[in-house]
Amino acid sequence: MIEVKNIYKSFSGVSVLKDINTVFEQGKTNLIIGQSGSGKTVLLKSIVGLHEVDRGKICFGDTIFNELNFKDKKQMRTQMGMLFQGGALFDSATVEENVMFPLDMFTEMSQDEKRDRANECLKRVNIINANNLYPAEISGGMQKRVAIARAIALNPKYLFCDEPNSGLDPKTAILIDNLIQEITQEFNMTTIVNTHDMNSVMEIGDKVMFIYKGEKWWEGTNNDIFDSTNKELNDFIFASKLSQKIRDLKNSNQPSS
Amino acid sequence: MGLFYHIGKYFLLLFRVFSKPEKLKIYYRETIKEIDKLGLNSIGIVAIISVFMGAVITIQTAYNTENPIYPKYLIGLTARDTLLLEFSSTIVALILAGKIGSNIASEIGTMRVTEQIDALEIMGVNSASYLVLPKIIASVFFAPFLTLMSMFIGIFGGWIAGVSTGVMTTQDYVYGIQYAFIPYYIVYALIKIIIFAFLITTISSYHGYYSYGGSLEVGKSSTKAVVHSSIFILLFNVILTQLLLS
Numbered sequence: 036m037i038e039v040k041n042i043y044k045s046f047s048g049v050s051v052l053k054d055i056n057t058v059f060e061q062g063k064t065n066l067i068i069g070q071s072g073s074g075k076t077v078l079l080k081s082i083v084g085l086h087e088v089d090r091g092k093i094c095f096g097d098t099i100f101n102e103l104n105f106k107d108k109k110q111m112r113t114q115m116g117m118l119f120q121g122g123a124l125f126d127s128a129t130v131e132e133n134v135m136f137p138l139d140m141f142t143e144m145s146q147d148e149k150r151d152r153a154n155e156c157l158k159r160v161n162i163i164n165a166n167n168l169y170p171a172e173i174s175g176g177m178q179k180r181v182a183i184a185r186a187i188a189l190n191p192k193y194l195f196c197d198e199p200n201s202g203l204d205p206k207t208a209i210l211i212d213n214l215i216q217e218i219t220q221e222f223n224m225t226t227i228v229n230t231h232d233m234n235s236v237m238e239i240g241d242k243v244m245f246i247y248k249g250e251k252w253w254e255g256t257n258n259d260i261f262d263s264t265n266k267e268l269n270d271f272i273f274a275s276k277l278s279q280k281i282r283d284l285k286n287s288n289q290p291s292s
Numbered sequence: 293m294g295l296f297y298h299i300g301k302y303f304l305l306l307f308r309v310f311s312k313p314e315k316l317k318i319y320y321r322e323t324i325k326e327i328d329k330l331g332l333n334s335i336g337i338v339a340i341i342s343v344f345m346g347a348v349i350t351i352q353t354a355y356n357t358e359n360p361i362y363p364k365y366l367i368g369l370t371a372r373d374t375l376l377l378e379f380s381s382t383i384v385a386l387i388l389a390g391k392i393g394s395n396i397a398s399e400i401g402t403m404r405v406t407e408q409i410d411a412l413e414i415m416g417v418n419s420a421s422y423l424v425l426p427k428i429i430a431s432v433f434f435a436p437f438l439t440l441m442s443m444f445i446g447i448f449g450g451w452i453a454g455v456s457t458g459v460m461t462t463q464d465y466v467y468g469i470q471y472a473f474i475p476y477y478i479v480y481a482l483i484k485i486i487i488f489a490f491l492i493t494t495i496s497s498y499h500g501y502y503s504y505g506g507s508l509e510v511g512k513s514s515t516k517a518v519v520h521s522s523i524f525i526l527l528f529n530v531i532l533t534q535l536l537l538s
């Protein structure tokens with residue numbers, strides 16, 4: 036479980052996050068949704084400590100993470116895996132080397148053990164026969180999957196994904212979403228996913244938090260969304276004709292009492 | 293203000309760079325890679341430039357000392373001292389600033405804007421140390437070899453040019469390059485290049501590491517790396533010359 040309390044963050048005087056409070060639950064995919072520029076990435080990076088928050092507490096279980104010293108923070112980070120928006124694979128290393136990297140750095144495994152573990156992770160995300168390719172030689176969807184494999188190599192307790200399916204076709208996007216959800220349940224991780232994709236919200240939104248201009252604007256499950264009266268949330272969710280149609284259909288099937 | 297801000301931030305980065313490495317074995321592996329990338333890959337350009345500069349220095353000295361009151365060995369002596377004192381350290385450093393400085397800044401800058409540095413950090417790796425330390429060690433270790441090589445090749449280029457244009461004989465040149473030779477000049481050049489190599493690597497890493505934005509900003513960082521490295525090389529050249537030669 037991850038709990039954030041009264042988080043504030045600004046960049047050179049410009050406020051980006053204001054008083055964010057929420058709980059991200061274990062074994063669930065917790066979604067942070069919002070428009071581009073609303074502060075999703077900054078929030079996620081603040082939670083993992085890549086940004087220093089101005090105020091507030093970030094608790095991983097009972098540990099107040101943002102008050103730890105540099106060394107303890109580093110220690111905690113070996114329990115976290117993160118998937119970045121562009122994949123962030125090391126482009127001078129092969130697929131296999133990328134997945135082996137955290138093992139190289141933080142375990143005393145032998146070369147064979149590391150290779151086995153890397154292949155296990157790659158197999159879990161359905162990447163086979165690509166071990167010796169470089170990131171530039173594989174498709175965007177494959178890069179994302181390799182990045183997931185790298186993120187789970189050390190069996191993390193926490194998984195963070197920043198727009199895991201941006202730039203992917205709808206089918207691949209759903210595949211990635213489902214993969215994240217399956218892995219979350221399989222290993223009982225606490226997973227937080229940033230997205231602005233409505234498909235993801237419907238597919239995997241165990242719990243959804245909507246941020247608007249840096250503030251928490253709404254929170255609930257993906258089923259609650261249809262009943263919400265929050266104007267900004269509705270404007271965001273039902274921006275497309277398709278989602279409007281779905282809402283209208285759903286409403287016409289549920290005669291009001 | 294801006295300058296002090298950057299200098300402060302630069303030293304904070306250095307502080308992180310020189311903290312204890314996670315795993316020596318991996319740092320060792322990275323250092324070997326960097327020696328190849330930054331050092332071995334620079335041999336060609338340093339050799340080409342040295343041979344031509346040696347040639348030009350010799351020919352120019354020859355034309356400026358045509359008057360018979362100047363002994364012919366002066367040509368060799370001038371070529372030698374110019375190479376030892378300035379060319380093989382300072383000018384080679386400026387060339388390296390252009391080559392490896394831009395290389396380092398764009399590599400680290402790209403890693404920054406594509407979040408590869410964040411990926412390292414989230415794994416618990418000290419990204420500053422992991423990325424920069426092997427580069428510092430590789431360049432500080434390798435640059436003296438480039439300087440020594442440049443001295444030899446430059447003197448060789450001078451000989452070829454001098455003899456082939458007929459401005460002097462081989463005997464004059466050989467006598468000249470041995471005449472009143474001060475071995476300390478080589479030490480002086482090596483001390484300079486070690487410090488210049490450190491400046492190039494750290495300044496370029498700094499600009500790359502603190503890139504923010506996209507590929508456009510990486511390009512700008514790379515330009516800044518070259519410009520600032522060059523300025524600091526020239527500044528330290530004056531300081532070091534005062535300290536070491538006066």
Ligand SMILES: Nc1ncnc2c1ncn2[C@@H]1O[C@H](COP(=O)(O)OP(=O)(O)O)[C@@H](O)[C@H]1O
Pocket residue numbers: 046051069070071072073074075076077078504
């Ligand atoms: N390192 C930074 N320095 C200054 N401003 C930043 C930085 N990172 C993000 N911002 C600003 O914070 C705001 C929120 O950005 P972000 O969290 O990336 O939005 P998104 O919801 O699209 O992920 C944007 O206005 C952005 O310009």
Ligand SMILES: [Mg+2]
Pocket residue numbers: 075076077197198
């Ligand atoms: Mg974002």
